[in-house]
Amino acid sequence: MITAALNYELLQQEGLETSLLEISMGPHHPSTHGVFRMDVKLDGETVVELRPVFGYLHRNHEKLAENMTYLSSMPFTDRLDYFNSMTNNWAYALAAEKLIEVEVPERAEYLRVIMAELTRLVNHVTLVGFFINDLGALGTPLMYAFREREKILDLFEQASGARMMCNYFRFGGLRNDVPEGWLDRTRELVDRFPAFLDEYEQLLCENEIILSRTQGVGNLSRELAINAGVTGPMLRASGVNYDLRKVDAYGIYDRFKFRVPYTDGDTGDCYDRFMIRMLEMRESVAILKQALADIPEGDIIGKVSKVFKPKPAEVYGRIEGPKGELGFYLIADGTTKPYRYRVRPPSLINLTVLRDMCLGGKIADAVIILGSIDIVLGEVDR
């Protein structure tokens, strides 16, 4: 892995005058997924040094939340990982619900699962599209992915009024019930989704170029992944069977039968990360089918006042977000506002291993490794 660096030193010792090419990739770069920057030093095409630089999208999210009531920062969580506003909402609601004892109605629990799994589909579909785009397939897989994403975003819009910034969850339930016929439309979508996955797998998963570009690139060992606190599909691609939906069984996830795909941990390369997401989508579809079959009628939100004063306490609510463990850590001091509000962003923590994965690779590898980590700068910088 550090061969390239050694090689470079060797050249220096022999007295050949070579110099590294230092490139600042970003913040405006087509494939840094937002305003992320990598300071890369190249020996020819080989990456010998990489320094991630971020903070260009810092919006004071945490401090803002500490200066407003609990509920009013719910819309702000949408903007964290703006692809997955539903799961962000849920993680925050989960944390706050630990502060105030409240019963979440059955129908709301089911809808939460449905929304979260739809969000997972949205995220993974987009990620796979962008990932192949980073590999150089000019837009085609991305447009196919966006076709499916749009259908799901239509559903979100019908339910919450917004396509991306849904702001749909409330402490103790959901903001409003889904409109009439929504569940049928969702069932239809879920029934048709495996066909899309089949098409995608057929087109991509055995493509010679994709295989040779992604396999053996950006290896992440199981030890490093655990030590760095990597979570989500990336951790499972490195061979750790760890999924909060199974571990915590938050919400009503214990009622559904689904499997967690993971690897044997031999490689943990970009191909594994890509494939784990492809496989996870099938499991999400399985969950969705069960949830849509079992969903009862009933209330949508428990009895909670909009402004409340919880007893002083420290709580941590976490969910298995599409990108990894998304956690909200709240310290209540008895007022209407949190004393401390802290987000555990999976994007940022997964990003910490970027340098280790990129060193010794080619510059084209660095781009797809970044793509396979799946970051959203709204969440990295907050």
Place this chain on the structure above:
Amino acid sequence: MTQEITFWVLAVIAVLGALVAVRRRNLIHGVFALMIFFASLSGLFLLLLAEFIAAVQILVYIGAVGILLLFAIMLTERVTGDDARDITSRGSFWGWAAALAVLVVLLLPAIQGADLSQVAKPINPSVKALGQQMMEPYVVTLEVLALLLTAALIGAVAASQGGEKTKEDTDDA
């Protein structure tokens, strides 16, 4: 008439290109000036109806030698060309002397008024004739040259492979 104009234009470009190639401090500018020189030389060959030689001139000198020079420059740290370090002109006297000597040697036959027709028989410059010449009287020369070049190629590959081996050794150690 047209030919003479073309010749003079090409000749002037060639000389200017050569001069710029020698005099420019900027390596990349120098290489490109050298290529202009090569290109106008190829034009001169065309003027002599030696179209195959002209094509080979472009193919080998611009396409191969020029690119090789660019490769070499790319491997140096002056690739961006912003290095304004002075190239010292020590020994320029000997350079001029050598150039003059070559010029004199080249002009010698003209000065002596020697009859060149004995040396330079008119040849058929067509590709077909050239090919037949290469395949019939000069086939041994061609094969020996080819062998030499192949050996050089394999040698280069072996040398670069050897370098890699030492790298692996250091990795193991």
Place this chain on the structure above:
Amino acid sequence: MSFELIKDILLATVPLLVIFPSLFAFTTWMERKALARIQNRIGPNKTGIPCTRIGLFGLGQPAADGIKMIFKEDIVPRGADKLFHLLAPILALIPAMLILCFLPLEFPWGKFISGKVQAFMLDSAVIFFFAISGLATLAIFMAGWASRNKYSLLGGMRAVAQMVSYEIPLLLSAVVVVMMVGSLNAKEIADAQTGFNWFVFTPWGLAAFVIFFIAALAETNRSPFDLPEAESEIIAGYFTEYSGFKFALFFLGEYIAMFAISGLAVTLFLGAGDGPFLTSAPWLSVVWFIAKIFGLIAVMIWLRGTLPRLRVDQLMAFAWKFLLPLSIFNILLAGLTHFALDARVAATSDAILYSIHAPHTHSGEANHEHPKPVAGQKEAVMGALHYTDKNWMGAMKWFSKAALKGHAQSRSILGWGFGIWAMSLIVLYVMAKGLDNVSRSTAKPREYLYAE
């Protein structure tokens, strides 16, 4: 300079300068539209006739793009080498336009050219083609270097490495055709293929065509070999710092180069202007030629919409470990089979010809009886005549007719011919497969575990 000469020069060059840039405009539209359809989009559909709502399927898009390009600000980076920055797009366009002259396009107005302009008749047109198309590399390096931008520089370096590497299989695959025809003259190569004797129909020609096309993709920086302008890695590569008309020139140069190299592929392997209905309408040859070019370009667009990009090392490995050995082997095989076939078939066909000539040559002998004609003799003779004309397709047709009538020698000729063709196809396939196994990466789909 006489009026005649000027007229000739204009007639020879202006069509190239008009037709191909207009085809470029059409191709950009075609590419946008095709890519859009591949990607579930509609593509340009509003830019038709100005000030109306007539869309014309977006056919006005190239014009709109052109106008936009001309009026855009021309930005030169502060640290850039201004002269080289200006020269690079021009230098990129010149060789591309220049090599168009070497294509054996027979325009109907060609007969008005008095013959003083010889550009089309160059004896070593194929070599010139490669020599001059190689200059595009320099333009790209120049652009990459002069922009004083590291992405540009990286793109330039990639371009040089890639184009130099792929020039070799490109040249070597063309050598097969040059060998078969025995000439470097594009016109002669085109003439050798009239009557559907396209070289792509021979096994070695097919292999060479595939190698040529792949290498041509790399030469023109098309997907999946578009590393020098890889958007997701190095922004736009060597033309990152170009805007406005200079960018348009690069764009134009790139597409003209695509036309030129497809044109060469058509000339070498796809029969140049050969096609049906040529006897009644000779002007169709230009149409066939350009239609074939567009066929190849359509494949390029299709590939662009389909494939991801290779990595630098894989790109180089593919050129040096797969294409190069295969093309060298192809030359060897072409030589062997062609001459083996030729020796065997030529002898038999000579025998056929001799069998009819013999009575006439010995007509002086009084007692000689005229031999009774064998069934299918006439067809076999026609075949042999076509064969000596190097018209393989015609020969095949007549020999098959003769063979159907039970002519033994024709049968043996056909057997030998098809046997050797099938053998060489199999050998080529095995060779390609073997090289593939040696040089390909070990990547293959994997199995994954599931936790309940």
